[in-house]
Amino acid sequence: MDTKLGIKTRLNRVFREVFDDDSIEIFDEMTAKDIPEWDSLMHIILVVAVEKEFIVRLNAAQVGQLKNVGEMLDLLEKHNNR
Amino acid sequence: MDFLSIKFFLFFFSSIVVIYLSPVRYRIRVAFPVLNAFFILTYINAPSQLWPLVVFLAAGFAGVRLVETWANRGIFLTALSVILITFVYLKKYTFISFAHFIQWPYLSVGLSYILFRMVQMLIDVYQKSIQERISPVSFFNFCCNFLTFVSGPIQRYQDYKIQEASLGQKALKDTEAFDCFVRMIHGLFKVVILSTMCLNYHKYLIVSLQGSIVNASSLWLCRKFILASSFYTLYLFFNFSGYMDIVISFGRLLGFQLPENFNRPFASRSFLELWSRWHITLADWFKFYVFNPFLSLLAFRWPNREAVPYLGVLAYFLTFFIMGLWHGSSWMFLIYGLFLGAGVSVNKLFDVLMRKYFSVSYNKMIDHSLSGLLGAAFTFMYFSMGLSCFWLDFNGLAQLMGKFKIQGFLVIFVLGGLIGAVVMFLMGLVRDVFDRALVKSAVLLGNFYFVRAWLSFELLMVIAFWFYGFGEIPDFVYKGF
Numbered sequence: 001m002d003t004k005l006g007i008k009t010r011l012n013r014v015f016r017e018v019f020d021d022d023s024i025e026i027f028d029e030m031t032a033k034d035i036p037e038w039d040s041l042m043h044i045i046l047v048v049a050v051e052k053e054f055i056v057r058l059n060a061a062q063v064g065q066l067k068n069v070g071e072m073l074d075l076l077e078k079h080n081n082r
Numbered sequence: 083m084d085f086l087s088i089k090f091f092l093f094f095f096s097s098i099v100v101i102y103l104s105p106v107r108y109r110i111r112v113a114f115p116v117l118n119a120f121f122i123l124t125y126i127n128a129p130s131q132l133w134p135l136v137v138f139l140a141a142g143f144a145g146v147r148l149v150e151t152w153a154n155r156g157i158f159l160t161a162l163s164v165i166l167i168t169f170v171y172l173k174k175y176t177f178i179s180f181a182h183f184i185q186w187p188y189l190s191v192g193l194s195y196i197l198f199r200m201v202q203m204l205i206d207v208y209q210k211s212i213q214e215r216i217s218p219v220s221f222f223n224f225c226c227n228f229l230t231f232v233s234g235p236i237q238r239y240q241d242y243k244i245q246e247a248s249l250g251q252k253a254l255k256d257t258e259a260f261d262c263f264v265r266m267i268h269g270l271f272k273v274v275i276l277s278t279m280c281l282n283y284h285k286y287l288i289v290s291l292q293g294s295i296v297n298a299s300s301l302w303l304c305r306k307f308i309l310a311s312s313f314y315t316l317y318l319f320f321n322f323s324g325y326m327d328i329v330i331s332f333g334r335l336l337g338f339q340l341p342e343n344f345n346r347p348f349a350s351r352s353f354l355e356l357w358s359r360w361h362i363t364l365a366d367w368f369k370f371y372v373f374n375p376f377l378s379l380l381a382f383r384w385p386n387r388e389a390v391p392y393l394g395v396l397a398y399f400l401t402f403f404i405m406g407l408w409h410g411s412s413w414m415f416l417i418y419g420l421f422l423g424a425g426v427s428v429n430k431l432f433d434v435l436m437r438k439y440f441s442v443s444y445n446k447m448i449d450h451s452l453s454g455l456l457g458a459a460f461t462f463m464y465f466s467m468g469l470s471c472f473w474l475d476f477n478g479l480a481q482l483m484g485k486f487k488i489q490g491f492l493v494i495f496v497l498g499g500l501i502g503a504v505v506m507f508l509m510g511l512v513r514d515v516f517d518r519a520l521v522k523s524a525v526l527l528g529n530f531y532f533v534r535a536w537l538s539f540e541l542l543m544v545i546a547f548w549f550y551g552f553g554e555i556p557d558f559v560y561k562g563f
Contacts (some may be wrong), residue, residue: 020387036443040369041394041430044377048385059209061238063378066380 005079006035007054011069014049028070054079083124085232085325086273086548086555093121094332097228101250102338109250114223121228123207126189130157134172135196141168143221150215150414159207162201175411181326192231192455194408198367200223200269203239203370212239220246229333235326235343245338252337262331264537269327271540274547278555284313288473292499296494303485308498313464314473319347321556350505351448351461353425353464354398354433360465373401391434397543399427414479418471424489425464459502463495501523 008026015024019037032038038046047063050056050072056079066072083090097117104113126132129430147163172193174183203224206212216239222240237245254262287310295303323344333340347360357365377397406419433444448457474482486494524532548555 018387029243040373041377041390044394045381045387045390046376047374048378048381059206059211060375061206061209061240063368063374072427 004073004077007080008073010053011050011073011076014046014053018046018049026069028068028073030069031067050076083121089124093124093228098332098335099249099282100271103335104250106251106407110223110246111219114246114249115219118223118226118231121231122189122192122226125191127423129184129187132464134184134190138165138168138193138196139222141165142204142225143218146200146203146207146216149204153208153210158204162204165197165200165204172259173411176413177416180202191225192233195230195232195234195236196225198236198364202367202371203269206239216442220303229329229338229340233322233325235330235341236491237341238368241295241341246556248339250337254335257279261336262334264533267325267333267537267540267544269324270544272320272324272327272543274335274555277317277324278547280317280320282311282558284310284317284473295478296438297483302487304490304494304497305483307470307482307494308463308501310473311470312462312498312502315462315466315469318469318472319344319360348462350461352444353429353461354464356461357402357426368401368405372404373397376400381434391430391437391448394432395427395430398430399423406468413476414471414474417479418468421468425468434443455503455506456499459506460499462506463498463502466498467491467495478509 012024014036015026016022019035019042020027021035024035032043044063047058053057054076054078058075063074066075083093096361098172099501100113100117100358101109121133122132145165149161170178171181171183172188172190203216203221220243223246227242230237287306291303291306291310300385326343330340330342341361341363343364344543345359345362346357350356350359377394380393380397384393398421402425403423406422407415409415409418429444436442436444436447447452470479527535
């Protein structure tokens with residue numbers, strides 16, 4: 001079972017791969033405004049990549065309601081603890 | 083019950099009294115459902131008119147309960163299909179005109195919005211986003227909440243439950259209650275005066291259009307069409323957003339925070355942006371429950387990063403096509419769906435290609451006063467042309483199509499967009515002058531007196547229009563959807 005730090009490291013890797021930018025360092029308050037390429041399409045691609053990396057299935061309500069990276073981390077931690 | 087009737091307002095104000103006076107333990111379980119049921123009953127003349135709605139609700143509740151009990155994919159899909167088929171049947175969609183429909187007149191108001199609520203509940207229960215067991219009373223209150231029954235705003239069950247818990251619980255401050263009345267009067271002003279004036283002018287233009295399509299010159303027709311479609315859009319906006327102002331204010335008086343449905347839609351600089359500003363809760367619903375799952379599915383199937391933007395274009399088309407189709411049951415709404423789908427997908431495709439070949443996004447391109455103004459004007463024109471499906475019948479459209487051809491409509495779009503840009507620019511100047519005059523008046527009179535003076539003016543205008551009207555005041559337009 002991953003620690004929160006472990007989840008964050010893996011999530012950071014997913015962000016770098018999806019946005020093709022090795023300089024990305026995620027933080028809890030990070031939103032789509034912080035990455036110019038992060039639009040509604042890339043959001044879904046990000047979610048799909050996260051689902052593949054963490055072997056989870058996020059539902060419509062969860063995907064639609066994520067407000068920032070911190071919420072995504074919390075959600076992944078919840079799935080990790082199940 | 084007519085929206086603009088004394089009965090309507092009496093009912094709403096009585097409901098505030100009933101909610102606040104009823105004991106807390108009976109407020110949600112008894113008072114609220116009774117008010118909801120009473121509101122629905124005001125729409126019918128005979129019990130037989132109610133049965134289709136009852137059957138629709140019963141099918142939805144049975145589906146939700148079955149999925150709650152057995153979270154099985156087969157049961158979920160069956161329940162979803164039953165709800166959708168019942169809806170299509172009750173709305174008498176033209177493409178199933180071979181079916182034998184119920185012959186007697188029945189209540190169809192609210193069905194379209196109940197559909198969203200039931201489908202959302204079903205999906206979220208299946209995906210375990212709703213984990214509580216939904217009681218029949220909660221189901222009924224959510225689906226038939228009198229504040230949102232006629233046409234939204236569309237809420238998710240989870241958000242509704244948070245609001246339901248605060249029903250009649252929070253004592254509003256004087257200033258908050260005053261703000262609600264101010265917004266209510268603004269809403270009335272929009273519906274009674276602005277939307278009526280726009281509709282009357284639109285009707286006048288339609289009358290002059292009818293019968294002249296074949297003989298009139300193309301330029302004359304073009305001018306009339308641009309004006310008629312623009313004024314219909316303005317009418318729709320004032321009518322719908324005015325109604326929302328009234329309903330949201332009533333909601334707040336009851337302690338119910340309803341979501342906003344409009345945010346300066348005509349400031350949208352692209353057709354995609356428009357849908358984050360116009361009928362926001364509808365667009366959000368489709369984003370949550372159609373666009374996101376469909377794009378996820380495509381992205382899982384074709385994980386190639388290069389393909390993603392094009393898959394997005396496809397997902398946008400499908401989502402907005404369905405959204406257009408939802409608006410009505412005739413063939414015209416199929417065309418409207420295609421028009422919406424084409425608008426957003428071309429908008430997205432343009433963005434994708436600009437990024438790919440010129441490394442600049444569409445948003446960056448319109449982030450300039452002139453390009454932003456042109457973007458807003460062309461967005462308005464395209465949307466207005468699409469909305470002509472609401473007021474033209476199939477024959478009218480075919481006649482115009484025969485006259486203009488596709489290239490003629492392109493000319494209308496370009497011409498209308500350019501004229502719109504000039505009008506928007508001039509209106510911006512007038513608005514600046516008006517705003518400055520308002521601020522000056524507020525300083526001279528003092529804000530307290532100024533707000534009340536302005537409010538009194540609006541109220542007097544509404545009363546004058548209502549009782550000594552300049553033509554018939556239109557009913558709430560989205561009631562028909």
